Amino acid sequence: MEKIASFTIDHLRLNRGIYVSRKDKVGEETITTFDIRMKLPNREPVLGQGAIHTIEHLAATYLRNRPDWKDRIVYWGPMGCLTGNYLLMRGDLSPRDILPLLCDTFAFIADFEGEIPGATAKDCGTWLLHDLPMARLESRKFLEETLLKATEENLNYPE
Numbered sequence: 001m002e003k004i005a006s007f008t009i010d011h012l013r014l015n016r017g018i019y020v021s022r023k024d025k026v027g028e029e030t031i032t033t034f035d036i037r038m039k040l041p042n043r044e045p046v047l048g049q050g051a052i053h054t055i056e057h058l059a060a061t062y063l064r065n066r067p068d069w070k071d072r073i074v075y076w077g078p079m080g081c082l083t084g085n086y087l088l089m090r091g092d093l094s095p096r097d098i099l100p101l102l103c104d105t106f107a108f109i110a111d112f113e114g115e116i117p118g119a120t121a122k123d124c125g126t127w128l129l130h131d132l133p134m135a136r137l138e139s140r141k142f143l144e145e146t147l148l149k150a151t152e153e154n155l156n157y158p159e
Contacts, residue, residue, distance in 0.1 A: 106139045
């Protein structure tokens, strides 16, 4: 079988950051898939399941409620390897286009207090698997150490 694009990235050299994983045409529209890499693959501990689940709930809710971006959000969800998330958006976009949006998103999560949206037995398939303190800590770390200091290394896959 043909190797899929995400398995062709050198994960031993991949930094934390925002990367274009792929761009797909759906009719006349382009869907951009972003790799939101919060951890250094194979070089540091992954995100805890409760933390990444909480990040998913908060980021998806925040992004889908942003008046200036909500019509472009298709999907936000965790990677199976637990080193980050995928964000699918309508439009032919670059990491620089969404860097301010992701700074706002991770600042929102880092400062979030209260009930996690959708974290009830009725609304979520694993409603007890949440960890707001770790979601806040991981989001602040990603914001301060990566997003606010982003260079080309954090916005383009390694060659």
